Amino acid sequence: MNYILPGAPWLVAHRSMLCIDKPYKITLNNCDYVIWQNAKGEIYALENVCPHMQAPLSNGWICKEHNSITCPFHALEFDGKGRLIKDGEVKGEPIAKSLNLIIQDDLIWTYGNFEPRLPIPSLISEKTKGLSFLGIAGDTTIQAEFLQCIKVNYDFNHQNGVHHDTFRIKDNPVESFEKDGYYAKVVQTFLREDNTMQELFQNPSLMTFPKKIKNQLVYNFPSTTLFKAEVPLGEILQFFILYPETENQTRTFVLLYANWRNPIINVPGFGDLIKRSLLQSTAKIVEQDSKAVESLYPQQKPKIRLPKEEIMSYVEGLYHEW
Ligand code: FES
Ligand SMILES: [Fe+2]
Incomplete structure (x- = not known):
């Protein structure tokens, strides 16, 4: 897989682009993720692949009480860290992969889980x-x-x-x-x-x-x-x-x-x-x-500048x- 600029900070959304308690799907460097925001303004992100049978979690729904996302296929429920939730309780270690986010004011940044190579720019703030x-x-x-x-x-x-x-x-x-x-x-x-x-x-x-x-x-x-x-x-x-x-x-x-x-x-x-x-x-x-x-058309060396x-x-x- 060819990652473009690994370690660069990417601004993947502004808070206003996320509704409350609704999954929002993004694709970054060939990987799909689901992001959601609760009514308190807390934001979570997981890889979009359900660890059971690989359904897209973004087609599922958010549970307000548990701050979790439910898979649309067999209704397994995961919290923002990727841990299974059963009867409202966290069960064990994360099994769905999370995406690390850096929230700066209303801006949602990520390094796509790569080692950062540049700081998050402060230009917008x-x-x-x-x-x-x-x-x-x-x-x-x-x-x-x-x-x-x-x-x-x-x-x-x-x-x-x-x-x-x-x-x-x-x-x-x-x-x-x-x-x-x-x-x-x-x-x-x-x-x-x-x-x-x-x-x-x-x-x-x-x-x-x-x-x-x-x-x-x-x-x-x-x-x-x-x-x-x-x-x-x-x-x-x-x-x-x-x-x-x-x-x-x-x-x-x-x-x-x-x-x-x-x-x-x-x-x-x-x-x-x-x-x-x-x-x-x-x-x-x-x-x-x-x-x-x-x-x-495909790029060639310019013959004029x-x-x-x-x-x-x-x-x-x-x-x-x-
Ligand atoms: S594929 Fe997600 S619960 Fe089965
Ligand atoms: Fe332009």
């Missing part, structure tokens, strides 16, 4: 103190390998192509690119053309995007890319999250936050409209990126030298 959490957008499996997906996040030259449609980005000059190990930062400007009335009607948040948007990209290899844009309403922060499901499938979702500075956001109904519309715009961005990466493309060799280097 640091940058979002006191900000409004708007929600999750673009929770999608991309049919492409992890390296191709992460390269799109680092490729700061793609917005006038991939995101030209809807966002009307006509140029995206880069002012600076700094890197320090697994951390990198880019300062960039988007220059936009006018949207059509129909586009504005379909997506009112486009009205809040000026023709020139100053933005920053902050990278914590390999899981997190922050895109932070200055708009007249304040700052919009999108954390693009990636983790490898299999060699050929990559999971993505975006955490959206705002630092509102303009009191117009408090006008009844307006804030909700903008929030919904920003989530919709973010989902559109993910859809455009996913389609772009899924449509690529764009200016300032060194960020691409930087991220490929981090990946291959892991």
